Amino acid sequence: MQAEIIALGSELTNGEKLDTNSQWLSTELASVGISTHFHTTIADHIDEIVDQLRLSSQRSDLVLITGGLGPTLDDLTRQAMAELISADLVLDEESLHTIESMFQKRSREMPERNRIQAMFPEGAEAIPNLHGTAPGIWMQVPRTDSKPDCCIAAMPGVPSEMKPMFYQSVLPRLSRGTNIIRFARVNCFGVGESKTEELLGDITSRGRDPEVGITAHEATITLRIKAMGESVEACEQKISETYELIHQRIGEYIFGYEDEELEHIVVALLSQRVQTLATCECGTGGLLSYRFTEVAGSADFYAGGTVSTIQNILNQESLQTDSKQQTLDAAAAISLAKATRENYASDFALSIILDVNQSWQDNENVPQAFVALAAEGIELVEEIGLTVNRAIAKSRVTKAALNLLRRTLIDLGNES
Amino acid sequence: MQAEIIALGSELTNGEKLDTNSQWLSTELASVGISTHFHTTIADHIDEIVDQLRLSSQRSDLVLITGGLGPTLDDLTRQAMAELISADLVLDEESLHTIESMFQKRSREMPERNRIQAMFPEGAEAIPNLHGTAPGIWMQVPRTDSKPDCCIAAMPGVPSEMKPMFYQSVLPRLSRGTNIIRFARVNCFGVGESKTEELLGDITSRGRDPEVGITAHEATITLRIKAMGESVEACEQKISETYELIHQRIGEYIFGYEDEELEHIVVALLSQRVQTLATCECGTGGLLSYRFTEVAGSADFYAGGTVSTIQNILNQESLQTDSKQQTLDAAAAISLAKATRENYASDFALSIILDVNQSWQDNENVPQAFVALAAEGIELVEEIGLTVNRAIAKSRVTKAALNLLRRTLIDLGNES
Numbered sequence: 065m066q067a068e069i070i071a072l073g074s075e076l077t078n079g080e081k082l083d084t085n086s087q088w089l090s091t092e093l094a095s096v097g098i099s100t101h102f103h104t105t106i107a108d109h110i111d112e113i114v115d116q117l118r119l120s121s122q123r124s125d126l127v128l129i130t131g132g133l134g135p136t137l138d139d140l141t142r143q144a145m146a147e148l149i150s151a152d153l154v155l156d157e158e159s160l161h162t163i164e165s166m167f168q169k170r171s172r173e174m175p176e177r178n179r180i181q182a183m184f185p186e187g188a189e190a191i192p193n194l195h196g197t198a199p200g201i202w203m204q205v206p207r208t209d210s211k212p213d214c215c216i217a218a219m220p221g222v223p224s225e226m227k228p229m230f231y232q233s234v235l236p237r238l239s240r241g242t243n244i245i246r247f248a249r250v251n252c253f254g255v256g257e258s259k260t261e262e263l264l265g266d267i268t269s270r271g272r273d274p275e276v277g278i279t280a281h282e283a284t285i286t287l288r289i290k291a292m293g294e295s296v297e298a299c300e301q302k303i304s305e306t307y308e309l310i311h312q313r314i315g316e317y318i319f320g321y322e323d324e325e326l327e328h329i330v331v332a333l334l335s336q337r338v339q340t341l342a343t344c345e346c347g348t349g350g351l352l353s354y355r356f357t358e359v360a361g362s363a364d365f366y367a368g369g370t371v372s373t374i375q376n377i378l379n380q381e382s383l384q385t386d387s388k389q390q391t392l393d394a395a396a397a398i399s400l401a402k403a404t405r406e407n408y409a410s411d412f413a414l415s416i417i418l419d420v421n422q423s424w425q426d427n428e429n430v431p432q433a434f435v436a437l438a439a440e441g442i443e444l445v446e447e448i449g450l451t452v453n454r455a456i457a458k459s460r461v462t463k464a465a466l467n468l469l470r471r472t473l474i475d476l477g478n479e480s
Numbered sequence: 481m482q483a484e485i486i487a488l489g490s491e492l493t494n495g496e497k498l499d500t501n502s503q504w505l506s507t508e509l510a511s512v513g514i515s516t517h518f519h520t521t522i523a524d525h526i527d528e529i530v531d532q533l534r535l536s537s538q539r540s541d542l543v544l545i546t547g548g549l550g551p552t553l554d555d556l557t558r559q560a561m562a563e564l565i566s567a568d569l570v571l572d573e574e575s576l577h578t579i580e581s582m583f584q585k586r587s588r589e590m591p592e593r594n595r596i597q598a599m600f601p602e603g604a605e606a607i608p609n610l611h612g613t614a615p616g617i618w619m620q621v622p623r624t625d626s627k628p629d630c631c632i633a634a635m636p637g638v639p640s641e642m643k644p645m646f647y648q649s650v651l652p653r654l655s656r657g658t659n660i661i662r663f664a665r666v667n668c669f670g671v672g673e674s675k676t677e678e679l680l681g682d683i684t685s686r687g688r689d690p691e692v693g694i695t696a697h698e699a700t701i702t703l704r705i706k707a708m709g710e711s712v713e714a715c716e717q718k719i720s721e722t723y724e725l726i727h728q729r730i731g732e733y734i735f736g737y738e739d740e741e742l743e744h745i746v747v748a749l750l751s752q753r754v755q756t757l758a759t760c761e762c763g764t765g766g767l768l769s770y771r772f773t774e775v776a777g778s779a780d781f782y783a784g785g786t787v788s789t790i791q792n793i794l795n796q797e798s799l800q801t802d803s804k805q806q807t808l809d810a811a812a813a814i815s816l817a818k819a820t821r822e823n824y825a826s827d828f829a830l831s832i833i834l835d836v837n838q839s840w841q842d843n844e845n846v847p848q849a850f851v852a853l854a855a856e857g858i859e860l861v862e863e864i865g866l867t868v869n870r871a872i873a874k875s876r877v878t879k880a881a882l883n884l885l886r887r888t889l890i891d892l893g894n895e896s
Contacts, residue, residue: 076519077516079503079504079516080507084498087492087498090495092495094495100493102521102528103519103520103521104518104520106517106518107516247496288496349766349770350767350768350773351770353765354767356765357787363789367792368786368788369766369786369787370784370785371786371787373784376784
């Protein structure tokens, strides 16, 4: 089964807005084994839209349309679909009633122009919209060469209306493809992209089933697994076999799956132990505390933190560091972590030192960064090698701190 | 002049990757007066690509292609372009030499398969690529109906190679359209979307020239101005007239233009006065300090800060707040700001109180938030009305704090 997706709107073709619906729909179709071979975005011109629908409905089994269902003059989807099958637009009383009552609920009268949203090409079906006034349209178009009818589903362009409509009313009408596709992700930290490729070896070879791709984002390495099979179970079996192999080769760097970030794992581990974290950041401006406290349920495990600058820290007499030096070192990072743990009476304290003011011109002169962890009987510090990519330095060092705590919490868990 | 854009790659049609090149190119074309009426994304199938090129090159004056120029078997752009004009692929010695020397610079031998990147449809031109091995392709295709030739430019899919190639080698070859388009943005805070629309009145009416649209993102209101004219100067004249009108009607809410955020303005105002800020955050987890310190050059004006939780603050005996109460109020916010200013010996101190733990079920029960500012002879506090949209609460309150400081700094500037 071949699908294609059409997005309507001049705000998309002129670059004012980015279409993300087509990508989302492709992923959803892939997960039920339907492959997408075209995305098309068209400006609001009726003739061009009709031409495209004519072409698409002949070459594809399924055409999904987003946008162009609003009440204004530049919303042309229903007119174009009617013209495609040379049908008139006819009023659907039930849809009209639904739209009118939506306005009533908001204590407003329905403007006359919204009436068009209850009109459909004769022979087409209305698709209910639970989140907005515009119903979708379902239509089947005969094809030449004795091919089966092409199914067309038109949905609103607003993602919050389109997605529930797709799940509730479009997906159930689609015949499944023969090859189901399932995606999975494995997230790693503390290893580079090319080192990962080297360690994984043949697992990443082209044409392997499941396919394994490597992407890097702000020092997090993500392995993307794509499995194809005759059933969901067959795909999941293949994915779990590939998990096994990946664990054997780079298990020590894996911290999570799918959308999991380091902070989710750290909060989960702390909540198991009912223990707290305090933070001291010098150069990351609060990124560590922000990421930690963004995790739902983290508040009970956060004791508090400070955000400082290198100069402020150097001025603090209390810090056990050589007062003549102009930068901070590993010993300073440990002192900060210990002082922070004491100040906040927390179980764990993380400190970060990243001198963002240092000159950062070339490979020779990349500043070093330190992360340290203090806990009962524990003092750990790591020097973090930064690359010239200054933009991700704060994120990389913040992740290194979270990873240091994560590994420590896992070791402590294994000991007990 | 009508343009269209084609993006090639199965990783785009199957949803693995999002195409952002087409949007970027549309905006660039619009800014030189060329309008785009189609975006098409095609999977890596040679016949479908050739069919699409045939259609596109007949209906459009300009076709921009991204992707499919790599050395592997699924990179099909050059083969499809050759097939379109029934030409052979021929080797361009100069391009081959350039590619070979790129590999030499990295001390690697050029793999044989990269040789294909130096091959072009007979009659087409190579477009130099200063950032990668794949040269682009420039080709002119005759059209029926005595229309002028269609120009096709193929560029790499990697944005960091595509964008410089577009600027250096594609844009200079394009004949400008008749109607230049210029975009501008005005950023406001402290006013809602519908109130903005009401205050602006006829400025936002459909069909006005320049067009003014309103968008909201995390409580920042952005006015998007789109001016069309025969020259850049004509557009800019229109934009500056519209600026004037907008200032008359909602000037008090405007804080910046284009990419400017509240923190950029605050850092600029503090640097003019050579004064410092300290922060105390309770419920925003460090978002305020992070945004402030992310601004280039902010380090000299940041004195430091603390990140805390409601419970920790309530436990602090030093805080002048009724110890029996279970939440924090406006007086607590002022106390925190004053204490923070003292601790860090800063000129200004901002405090935030946002109780993220409070139940947040319905409109009746939305927690209140407070931001306070302390400075020499200044104590200000604001209660921030939150909406049920919990996801943006941290961002909204952080911006409210920055805006309080911004307005105070402007008042101080006017006084002196």
